[in-house]
Amino acid sequence: MKSQQDLRSTRRAVLKRLGATGVALGALCWGLVVPGGAAAQGGAGMPLPDEKVADTLKRLFGDRPLQSAGERIKFEAPMIAENGAVVPLRIEVELPMTKDDYVKNVYIISDKNRRPMNAQFSFTPDSGKASVGTNIRLGSTTDVRAIAETSKGVIYEARREVKVTVGGCGG
Amino acid sequence: MSQVRIRIPEKIKPGEIVTVRALVSHPMEMMAFKGGKPVEKNYNFVHKVEATYNGRKVFEAATTQAVSQNPFVSFTVKADAPGVVKIVFHDTQGKTYEGQVEIKF
Incomplete structure (x- = not known):
């Protein structure tokens, strides 16, 4: 019984950790994409391709x-x-x-x-x-x-x- | 190809504000996208237009790819003396397209 509970909690913990990593990875992608877009513009003072x-x-x-x-x-x-x-x-x-x-x-x-x-x-x-x-x-x-x-x-x-x-x- | 066409009114009075219209043949490349990301390359478009009247600057434009193909600009000059209006289009590949027109009364 006890071992089962342990297992469950670890599974939950693992899933949580996975989720957190996923979010972090997503953030990293955004971080990478935006400067790449800026570089595509070339010249100084040129705005990003998507600007509000x-x-x-x-x-x-x-x-x-x-x-x-x-x-x-x-x-x-x-x-x-x-x-x-x-x-x-x-x-x-x-x-x-x-x-x-x-x-x-x-x-x-x-x-x-x-x-x-x-x-x-x-x-x-x-x-x-x-x-x-x-x-x-x-x-x-x-x-x-x-x-x-x-x-x-x-x-x-x-x-x-x-x-x-x-x-x-x-x- | 690299010719600037310019039009001014036929009759000009001294001191009048004259509208000058200029047109150049240019592809004005648009930004290409691949998989949602802009393709990195040196796009060929007109980014600067300058106009002088007897050597004095009267007009300058900073244009982007949002200006249509074969860009057209019109601007005004205060015709206070006979002289020459000179227009230069600069593109991002370093090419220039020049044209001039004479103002006489």
């Missing part, structure tokens, strides 16, 4: 608040993009471009892309106006943000939802 949009915003702007742009940013994006491989976007920032205060950077960030940071455009007072147009790829239906950063560090954000019928990001 909140992390992207934190990386780019730190803790500075994003203000809603309202009328300051004219952001043209299609409501429905049939082909995610070519989504035309047009951004015009209606802010003065003087030597002391101008729009320094405009970012295109799409929330659900594997890497949300899609493009960064830099301007100088010689640009006359912070206006840019380009075509981007979207993987799925997502919010796309146009974010303008002035030389004084103020950040404005405009957002549009683009519905994507066929994703354009391959795998």
Whole structure:
């Protein structure tokens, strides 16, 4: 009787130990996968293949608040993009471009892309106006943000939802 | 192949803000995945676009693979003097694609 109990307890203990090892192994795999992904990107400053949009915003702007742009940013994006491989976007920032205060950077960030940071455009007072147009790829239906950063560090954000019928990001 | 096509409006007045549109033929390789993991290789895509107007920098773009094949960019220049707008696309293989357009009144 006693020996049987012993056996049972050891069996339980063994199973527990096995379970713990399994969890540890799993954690190790995650630890290995993530740096591998970072290495795949090559260049410095390139984000991981999978990055949450909140992390992207934190990386780019730190803790500075994003203000809603309202009328300051004219952001043209299609409501429905049939082909995610070519989504035309047009951004015009209606802010003065003087030597002391101008729009320094405009970012295109799409929330659900594997890497949300899609493009960064830099301007100088010689640009006359912070206006840019380009075509981007979207993987799925997502919010796309146009974010303008002035030389004084103020950040404005405009957002549009683009519905994507066929994703354009391959795998 | 490695040619940049640029368009500007036909008539430009001095001091006007001119929209310049540029297009280059480039595959803009997308990241390949094998078994859920990204394949490690030097992907070929345009990562930098620079534009100067009479030698002064007017526009710069840092692009990623999220920009479509045959990348197109449009930007503005304040045309205060006759001169040349020069655009250079740099890709990750070290190749450059250059184009220029003359602004005259």
